[in-house]
Amino acid sequence: MEKYDIAVIGAGIAGLTAAIYAVRAGKSTIVLEGKMEGGQIINTINIENWPGDMRVSGVDLIRKVKAQAEELGAKIDYVNVEKISAMDGGFEILGDMDEKILVSSVILAMGTNPRKLSDAMMKDAGKRPVSYCATCDGALYKGKNVVVVGHGNSAKHEVKYLEGICNKVYNIHHDEKIPEDADAVFVAIGRIPATECAKGLVEIDGCGYIVAGEDCHTTQPGVFVAGDARTKTVRQLVTAAGDGAVAAEEAVRYLA
Numbered sequence: 001m002e003k004y005d006i007a008v009i010g011a012g013i014a015g016l017t018a019a020i021y022a023v024r025a026g027k028s029t030i031v032l033e034g035k036m037e038g039g040q041i042i043n044t045i046n047i048e049n050w051p052g053d054m055r056v057s058g059v060d061l062i063r064k065v066k067a068q069a070e071e072l073g074a075k076i077d078y079v080n081v082e083k084i085s086a087m088d089g090g091f092e093i094l095g096d097m098d099e100k101i102l103v104s105s106v107i108l109a110m111g112t113n114p115r116k117l118s119d120a121m122m123k124d125a126g127k128r129p130v131s132y133c134a135t136c137d138g139a140l141y142k143g144k145n146v147v148v149v150g151h152g153n154s155a156k157h158e159v160k161y162l163e164g165i166c167n168k169v170y171n172i173h174h175d176e177k178i179p180e181d182a183d184a185v186f187v188a189i190g191r192i193p194a195t196e197c198a199k200g201l202v203e204i205d206g207c208g209y210i211v212a213g214e215d216c217h218t219t220q221p222g223v224f225v226a227g228d229a230r231t232k233t234v235r236q237l238v239t240a241a242g243d244g245a246v247a248a249e250e251a252v253r254y255l256a
């Protein structure tokens with residue numbers, strides 16, 4: 001069984017950047033991605049704060065970063081990681097693949113997932129479709145009435161986007177009743193860290209984030225964390241990419 005120097009869990013901007021730094025430092029690197037590369041930014045059409053591009057879509061940005069990581073020598077496998085265990089001389093990774101993967105060091109870059117609608121609201125939605133992405137599904141409701149649940153910045157963005165397509169856009173709180181004439185429900189009530197597979201391996205705070213400072217060290221030697229899954233104040237593309245670089249450099253230092 002092949003053993004890699006570094007496994008990166010998650011192929012969002014943090015994980016792909018970590019892979020670029022790790023392979024350029026001469027380390028054999030495997031990136032394990034449970035869905036498709038890109039993470040949260042993949043549905044965003046206009047990113048205006050990625051340095052070097054006045055406007056770039058999430059798809060185009062990630063396509064370039066992924067190609068760069070692969071051309072430099074990173075291997076990307078589509079595997080949902082379920083458990084990571086420390087063992088003598090490294091770590092064992094288990095997931096929805098045939099064989100376990102053995103590595104010397106791990107970079108956790110699983111980001112966050114959208115917070116789901118409560119059971120009560122799902123019941124209220126009934127047979128009406130529930131979406132977590134206006135950019136992906138908004139066009140299906142052209143000229144119809146829709147409701148956006150949530151009042152944060154993401155919800156405001158969804159409302160604005162849908163107003164350009166739909167007949168009427170209601171905006172309600174997560175505990176309000178869904179208007180009867182709404183044809184579909186769009187949900188934007190925050191995000192939760194995707195840190196389940198790291199439970200028992202590293203310290204996780206009360207909100208589910210992996211505890212680490214700017215050096216990206218977790219409480220487990222040999223395991224580092226990059227991007228939105230980490231305790232931090234600013235969760236953006238550039239900070240996630242910055243973490244990716246730091247986590248990879250720290251992993252390389254650990255391996256030495």
Ligand SMILES: Cc1cc2nc3c(=O)[nH]c(=O)nc-3n(C[C@H](O)[C@H](O)[C@H](O)COP(=O)(O)OP(=O)(O)OC[C@H]3O[C@@H](n4cnc5c(N)ncnc54)[C@H](O)[C@@H]3O)c2cc1C
Pocket residue numbers: 009010011012013014015032033034035036037038039040041044046047048049050079080081082109110111112113154194197226227228229235236237238240
């Ligand atoms: C709607 C929206 C718009 C945004 N717009 C901007 C913007 O304009 N500018 C900006 O700077 N930031 C923006 N952000 C924030 C930005 O997208 C995030 O800060 C950034 O994507 C975080 O990157 P990440 O790699 O840490 O995590 P993510 O992007 O969440 O990627 C994590 C990856 O890990 C994978 N993964 C998770 N669990 C597992 C597992 N168990 N096994 C294998 N793989 C796993 C996921 O499938 C995913 O691909 C936006 C976010 C949203 C939601």
